[in-house]
Amino acid sequence: MFEGVPLTWFLITGTIMFFVGIYGFLVRKNLITILMSTELILNSVNINFVAFNKILYPDHLEGMFFSIFIIAVAAAEASMAIAIIINIYRRLVNIDVEKMNEMKY
Amino acid sequence: MTPNQLMFAIFSAVIIIFSILTVTSRRILRAATFLLFVLVATGGMYFLLRFNFLAAIQLTLYAGGIVVLIIFSILLTSHIGEKLEKPELKKIIPAFLAAAGGALITIATILQYNFPVEVVSMSERTNIRVIAKSLISTEKFGYALPFEVISILLLAAMVGAIILAKKRKD
Numbered sequence: 630m631f632e633g634v635p636l637t638w639f640l641i642t643g644t645i646m647f648f649v650g651i652y653g654f655l656v657r658k659n660l661i662t663i664l665m666s667t668e669l670i671l672n673s674v675n676i677n678f679v680a681f682n683k684i685l686y687p688d689h690l691e692g693m694f695f696s697i698f699i700i701a702v703a704a705a706e707a708s709m710a711i712a713i714i715i716n717i718y719r720r721l722v723n724i725d726v727e728k729m730n731e732m733k734y
Numbered sequence: 735m736t737p738n739q740l741m742f743a744i745f746s747a748v749i750i751i752f753s754i755l756t757v758t759s760r761r762i763l764r765a766a767t768f769l770l771f772v773l774v775a776t777g778g779m780y781f782l783l784r785f786n787f788l789a790a791i792q793l794t795l796y797a798g799g800i801v802v803l804i805i806f807s808i809l810l811t812s813h814i815g816e817k818l819e820k821p822e823l824k825k826i827i828p829a830f831l832a833a834a835g836g837a838l839i840t841i842a843t844i845l846q847y848n849f850p851v852e853v854v855s856m857s858e859r860t861n862i863r864v865i866a867k868s869l870i871s872t873e874k875f876g877y878a879l880p881f882e883v884i885s886i887l888l889l890a891a892m893v894g895a896i897i898l899a900k901k902r903k904d
């Protein structure tokens with residue numbers, strides 16, 4: 630309980646966000662929208678870490694540090710993914726996952 | 735309803751509605767804008783929990799950095815007015831069943847578990863001095879090694895992104 634807000638509310642919000650991200654990951658075909666779904670999934674995990682940290686262990690900071698590292702990894706991942714997407718677009722002139730069935734050789 | 739509950743309800747509603755719109759919108763630039771709203775509301779949730787430093791990181795790095803990167807790549811790779819084609823029904827139904835089933839199972843499990851209900855005081859903010867000391871300490875609860883590893887990862891990602899996206903000569 631956090632001054633009127635129970636822990637389960639945070640966890641339910643995180644769960645819904647996570648599975649909406651999973652749905653987008655499975656349904657979308659454009660590579661950039663798949664990347665956005667991944668960002669949703671990473672964010673929902675961050676909410677869970679932070680809520681657990683504040684409500685169950687208020688005098689520790691572990692959940693916050695995990696969130697910081699997740700955000701840093703997400704930034705690295707997004708920059709790499711976008712570099713790869715731009716490279717694919719330059720070769721094949723579209724970024725649809727189902728049309729990417731050729732390799733270089 | 736206390737002010738905390740009200741703010742939580744607002745942030746939670748924004749997160750849920752706009753994350754659903756992010757994965758269903760057929761205009762890709764709008765989807766990116768909805769993603770920005772979701773990330774800002776998440777930052778608001780960190781402010782609600784009094785993690786001010788984390789909220790600042792969320793707003794600058796996620797909402798400021800990653801969303802701008804995504805919008806740039808959208809502008810580079812697709813036309814503005816273009817609509818994404820509708821996904822077929824035989825793809826939507828299994829994906830929806832998987833997501834809804836997983837969400838239902840997880841929420842049922844969360845509701846069954848008895849979390850402790852003692853009230854946490856929230857007036858205490860995270861001290862920036864404590865964060866900085868933990869990030870460079872090598873003792874217990876110190877994060878010197880992950881901090882250095884993440885800096886190397888970011889450097890490697892930067893070099894890799896430049897090399898991948900560079901124009902080839904041939």
